[in-house]
Each structure stands twice: as structure tokens, then as C-alpha cells.
Amino acid sequence: MQIVSVQNLRRFGKPIVFAACLIPFAWLAFNWWQAFAGQPHDLGFNPNETSNRFSGDWALRFLLISLALTPFSRILKSPKPILFRRMLGLFAYFYVCTHILSYLWLDLLWDWAGLWADIVKRVYITVGMTAFVLLTPMAITSTKGMIKRLGAKRWQRLHKLVYIIAPLAVIHFFMMRKGFQLEPLVYGAIYLGLMAFRLKGRRRS
Amino acid sequence: MLIKRTKSWRLSENDVTPEAVYLDRRRFMTGAGALVGAAALVGTGALQAATDRSLKTLPHAKTAFDPGETPTPYDAVTNYNNFYEFGTGKGDPSENAWRLQVAPWSVRVDGMVDKPGTYALEDLIDYNALEERIYRLRCVEAWSMVIPWIGVPLSSVLKKYGPQSGAKYVAFETLADKDQMPGVKSFFNVLDWPYREGLRMDEAMNELAFLAVGLYGKELPNQNGAPIRLVVPWKYGFKSIKSIVRIHFTDTEPKTSWNVSAPKEYGFYSNVNPTVNHPRWSQASERRIGEFGKRKTLMFNGYEEQVAHMYDGMDLKRYY
Numbered sequence: 001m002q003i004v005s006v007q008n009l010r011r012f013g014k015p016i017v018f019a020a021c022l023i024p025f026a027w028l029a030f031n032w033w034q035a036f037a038g039q040p041h042d043l044g045f046n047p048n049e050t051s052n053r054f055s056g057d058w059a060l061r062f063l064l065i066s067l068a069l070t071p072f073s074r075i076l077k078s079p080k081p082i083l084f085r086r087m088l089g090l091f092a093y094f095y096v097c098t099h100i101l102s103y104l105w106l107d108l109l110w111d112w113a114g115l116w117a118d119i120v121k122r123v124y125i126t127v128g129m130t131a132f133v134l135l136t137p138m139a140i141t142s143t144k145g146m147i148k149r150l151g152a153k154r155w156q157r158l159h160k161l162v163y164i165i166a167p168l169a170v171i172h173f174f175m176m177r178k179g180f181q182l183e184p185l186v187y188g189a190i191y192l193g194l195m196a197f198r199l200k201g202r203r204r205s
Numbered sequence: 206m207l208i209k210r211t212k213s214w215r216l217s218e219n220d221v222t223p224e225a226v227y228l229d230r231r232r233f234m235t236g237a238g239a240l241v242g243a244a245a246l247v248g249t250g251a252l253q254a255a256t257d258r259s260l261k262t263l264p265h266a267k268t269a270f271d272p273g274e275t276p277t278p279y280d281a282v283t284n285y286n287n288f289y290e291f292g293t294g295k296g297d298p299s300e301n302a303w304r305l306q307v308a309p310w311s312v313r314v315d316g317m318v319d320k321p322g323t324y325a326l327e328d329l330i331d332y333n334a335l336e337e338r339i340y341r342l343r344c345v346e347a348w349s350m351v352i353p354w355i356g357v358p359l360s361s362v363l364k365k366y367g368p369q370s371g372a373k374y375v376a377f378e379t380l381a382d383k384d385q386m387p388g389v390k391s392f393f394n395v396l397d398w399p400y401r402e403g404l405r406m407d408e409a410m411n412e413l414a415f416l417a418v419g420l421y422g423k424e425l426p427n428q429n430g431a432p433i434r435l436v437v438p439w440k441y442g443f444k445s446i447k448s449i450v451r452i453h454f455t456d457t458e459p460k461t462s463w464n465v466s467a468p469k470e471y472g473f474y475s476n477v478n479p480t481v482n483h484p485r486w487s488q489a490s491e492r493r494i495g496e497f498g499k500r501k502t503l504m505f506n507g508y509e510e511q512v513a514h515m516y517d518g519m520d521l522k523r524y525y
């Protein structure tokens with residue numbers, strides 16, 4: 001019997017991946033707990049900035065990882081990676097929510113007027129918020145029931161939104177950095193690479 | 206990656222490698238075994254100490270320049286830095302700046318000046334005239350600190366070399382050495398090196414403009430712009446250029462690095478101004494490092510009384 005069977009992946013693989021995906025959040029939550037308690041923490045000298053960046057980094061990473069699963073399954077010539085796509089996509093949404101919570105609570109201190117001013121005036125926040133708004137219906141319709149209710153075709157069309165969301169997230173990251181920095185461009189290159197792989201595959205099939 | 210870096214910030218005094226061992230390590234690392242040495246040391250956790258050379262205590266006079274606010278802890282001042290020549294991360298300078306050779310150090314003074322030349326740091330700065338000034342520092346990224354600098358008024362240094370009457374501006378340059386600065390060596394340049402800054406002559410002669418050679422009573426750590434840096438407390442932090450190697454007197458407004466890189470975001474003046482927002486974020490408030498809440502940003506960073514008169518009649522929205 002195969003060790004990496006679909007059944008084993010469902011039974012053991014998924015809980016393990018789920019727990020692993022929670023590690024960055026656990027790190028962040030633990031360190032904020034320590035910071036609020038006045039204990040030593042690893043958030044550095046500007047915990048708000050660290051927290052915004054850390055949560056944003058992971059949101060973007062999960063988004064790209066979930067986008068990488070289809071190409072990955074094609075390379076493996078196996079549909080198994082797809083088993084994890086919904087979970088990883090939802091974790092991307094989870095970290096986006098953490099990112100926004102970090103910004104709204106820890107950075108803006110629930111200043112709703114400030115939030116609105118930022119969304120209207122600060123283009124990188126407008127871009128980021130647009131990505132969040134577009135990602136929300138994807139998260140909501142991620143259940144089996146929703147797929148049925150929408151019908152596979154409409155559901156698929158809706159979930160193509162991710163091809164817009166990912167570049168918006170990269171642009172948001174790029175714009176937020178001072179000057180022309182390398183790191184956002186690396187994420188952008190990964191996105192373009194994944195897209196190129198998809199297009200190449202499509203042309204062939 | 207992040208976890209590791211922040212861990213290094215948390216090192217206590219006890220973790221600091223003894224100086225002799227450290228200096229020995231540097232000699233070792235700059236030798237042929239650099240790569241092997243780095244690999245061997247990464248695991249020990251002793252790779253990065255906040256301060257890598259022994260910083261001499263600087264005798265100095267206390268002055269009235271004290272906002273009466275709690276100075277930002279030394280740890281934060283020396284580990285949370287923007288010094289892109291050593292990397293764009295806030296922890297990069299304290300990690301990488303040990304490579305900087307600060308002695309001997311000389312500064313080229315040229316342009317419209319009576320006594321141009323290349324002067325040793327000790328000629329430039331009168332170490333018997335050092336004073337301490339506790340200034341607020343407001344970064345353009347909306348965070349701030351309070352730092353006790355040691356140094357001399359900028360005007361006292363500039364006057365020594367006899368600026369000519371036609372000189373309307375003073376331009377400064379930071380060292381740009383690929384061998385010492387990984388950010389300069391990097392194939393991907395965030396800024397066009399060398400880093401350049403400048404002041405209008407009246408700004409440079411203002412009593413607040415300061416040349417710092419130390420902080421917290423000792424020499425400047427490398428990551429803070431050793432051995433000599435500018436401190437212009439009423440302007441955003443990036444105007445306070447670090448590790449200066451050139452002072453140039455000119456009659457035209459000098460090119461400044463951030464202005465060249467993004468002219469719509471960073472002006473030549475870059476005075477702290479809560480009413481003129483950065484295109485991408487508000488400048489109305491700031492986070493004092495070490496505090497969770499936010500403070501209102503003060504006009505000219507609270508130095509209105511000393512500097513506002515220089516900008517009378519100027520549209521500060523246009524000349525941001």
C-alpha cells in the first residue's frame with residue numbers, strides 16, 4: 001500500500017499541514033501576549049511594524065503557495081496536492097484578516113475615521129483593501145455546499161478572482177516599501193512564474 | 206529569518222562576546238576562512254553583538270538642548286536603524302556595520318570654500334568642545350526617538366573652512382564602499398550611491414544643526430553613522446546623513462538621494478510637518494519607539510521657535 005495515499009493525506013496530512021500553517025500565527029499571538037504583559041518578546045523595537053509586516057508576509061506567502069498547488073500537481077502528475085488547496089487558500093484569508101486586525105487594532109487603535117481616510121487617500125491601502133474585499137467571497141464560497149449552490153462553472157469563474165488578487169497583494173507590498181526594493185519583486189516574479197507555467201500548460205492541453 | 210534576527214536584539218550584556226575574542230574573530234573572518242568562519246559561528250548565537258568595537262567615552266558638556274522627554278533606550282537606538290548601505294531591514298545595520306572601518310577617517314571639504322582640502326576627523330572636530338544635545342528624531346516613516354547626541358554645532362565646523370559668500374548650500378556625502386557595505390555591493394541598488402544630502406546655508410548655520418560623533422556619552426556605533434554624522438532635528442531623519450566623507454559648498458540646490466529616488470515623496474527641505482502628508486501615509490502622528498500608542502507630530506518636530514523664521518513666506522506644501 002502506498003504511504004502517501006489519498007486516504008492517509010486526508011487522515012494525517014491535513015491535520016499536520018493545518019498545524020504547521022498555524023505556527024506563524026501562534027508565534028505572533030504569543031509574542032503579543034508577552035509584549036502586553038511587559039515580558040521579553042521577539043517583536044523588536046517597533047512591534048506594530050513587525051506585526052503588520054509579519055502577518056502581511058504570511059498572507060502573501062499562503063496566497064502564492066495555494067496558487068502553486070495546481071502547477072505542483074501537474075509536475076507530480078498527481079492530483080494529490082489539490083487536496084490542500086482549499087485549506088491553504090483559507091489560511092491565506094486567515095492571515096489577511098490577521099494583517100488587517102494588526103493594522104486596525106494595534107496600528108490605528110480602532111480609529112475608523114483614520115481607516116477610511118487611509119483607504120481613500122493611500123493608494124497602497126486602497127489596493128490592499130481591494131484585494132481583501134475580492135478574497136472575501138472566495139473564502140465564503142469555499143464550502144462544498146456553496147460549490148453546489150453556485151454550480152461548478154460559476155464557482156470556478158468566481159475563484160478566478162485569485163489571479164487578480166495575488167498581483168494586487170504584490171503591488172500593495174511593493175508600494176508600501178520605501179524606494180525600489182527587491183523583496184516585493186521576488187514575490188512578483190514568483191507570481192509571474194506560476195502564471196507562465198499555467199499558460200504554458202493550457203496551450204499544450 | 207525574522208525570528209533569528211529579532212533574537213539577536215534580545216541579547217543581554219552577558220551575551221556580548223568579550224572584546225578580545227570579538228576582534229580576533231574579525232581578523233579571522235576577514236582572512237581566507239571567512240566563509241567557513243561564518244558558518245561555524247552562526248550556530249553559536251554570538252555572531253552579532255550590538256556594538257562591535259570598544260566605544261570610547263567622550264568627555265562633553267551638558268547643554269540646555271533637552272526636550273525633557275525620556276531618551277529612547279540605547280538598545281533601540283543602536284539596533285533599529287535605517288542605514289541602507291548596510292541593508293534595508295531595521296536590524297541589518299547593527300548586524301552588518303561592523304565591517305565599517307572608521308579609523309583613520311577623513312572628510313573632503315571642497316567647492317566654494319576658502320580652505321578646501323581633505324581633513325582628518327580629528328582636525329574637523331574639536332574633541333575638547335564636545336557637547337551633549339538631547340534631540341527628538343522623527344523618521345519619515347512615522348516613528349520617532351529621543352537621542353542624547355554628542356558632538357559640535359555644524360556651524361562651528363563649517364566656519365573653520367571659510368565658506369565663500371556665493372555659497373548658498375552645503376552638500377554632504379556618505380561613504381560608498383562596496384568592500385565595507387553590503388547594501389552598496391548588492392546587485393540591486395535601492396538608492397543611487399553615494400548617499401547625498403544637503404542643507405541651505407542658513408539651515409546649516411542654524412544653532413540646532415549638529416555634527417554628532419557620539420551618543421549616550423560614547424563614540425557613535427557604526428550603525429548610527431560612525432564616525433561622524435549630521436543631526437538636523439527639525440527635519441525627517443533621512444536628512445541627518447551618516448558616515449560623512451564629503452562636505453561640498455555650492456551655489457545651487459544640491460541633489461539629495463531620496464529626492465532623486467522619489468521626487469514626489471521626498472522634497473529637498475523635508476521639514477517635519479504634520480500638515481503635509483507623505484503621499485502614501487499620514488504624517489499627523491508618530492509612534493515613539495517603546496510606546497504602543499501614538500503621539501501627535503509637532504510642527505518642525507517641536508523646534509518651531511528655533512527654525513520657523515527660516516521659512517517665513519515659503520509655501521511649505523510646495524517646498525515639502
